[in-house]
Amino acid sequence: MTGAGMIGAGAFLAGNEAMAGMTREQVLDAVRPRLGAAAEDAYARYEPGTPAAIASALSDEFFRDGDRLAGGLAPSGNAVYAYSFDHRPAGSPFGACHCLELPFVFGNPQSWSDAPMLGTEGVPDGLVDAVQRPWIAFIRTGDPGWPLYTGERDVQHIG
Known part of the structure; x- marks a missing residue:
């Protein structure tokens, strides 16, 4: 992933x-x-x-080396899953920036409340679950529950 x-x-x-x-x-x-x-x-x-x-x-x-990696692995028959974390927090000057998904992966965005990357509007309902559910499924089974990356930009958009 x-x-x-x-x-x-x-x-x-x-x-x-x-x-x-x-x-x-x-x-x-x-x-x-x-x-x-x-x-x-x-x-x-x-x-x-x-x-x-x-x-x-x-x-x-x-930051799109993962796309190049996925594009190299998928044609060889490897199971590749790709995502784009698209959440743009209101009041944040950073947009959907590098590492923004981490508070949602760890399920503790409240612990990051002073981080300006999370903006001023709080955490959208369901976003922690939308991030954690596929990550945990991938850890447990190797499948996050979305389509395989096939080289045709099959990227799961989250947020």
């Missing part, structure tokens, strides 16, 4: 004025070494020229 926050780089970029002021070419220059020709597509998927586009394009570069 592999996964990441939808905008993994959000925690590293929020409030960074230099990143917010990057031009299209600067963003593409930053992500091309890893994404190659896919850099243009990664940038175009988001709101070009906004900090959100920059965070999303950089997230594709730095």
Whole structure:
């Protein structure tokens, strides 16, 4: 099982004025070494020229190695399950950032109440269960209860 926050780089970029002021070419220059020709597509998927586009394009570069790993393992017959943690807490400048799912995996978001990544609105009903249930099932049985990743971007969206 592999996964990441939808905008993994959000925690590293929020409030960074230099990143917010990057031009299209600067963003593409930053992500091309890893994404190659896919850099243009990664940038175009988001709101070009906004900090959100920059965070999303950089997230594709730095936090989507699980996608590449899944894409390499699945064609060989390996059971691969992939998720994207999409929860964007209200009042958080970080969005669906790197490690945001951890308080929900461990079932103790109240212990993380001072973490700005969780925002100001509290925990949505059912989100702890929506995260823990598949993780526990995967630990017990090797199957989180969602479709296998087949290389066609079969990613379970949580949150």
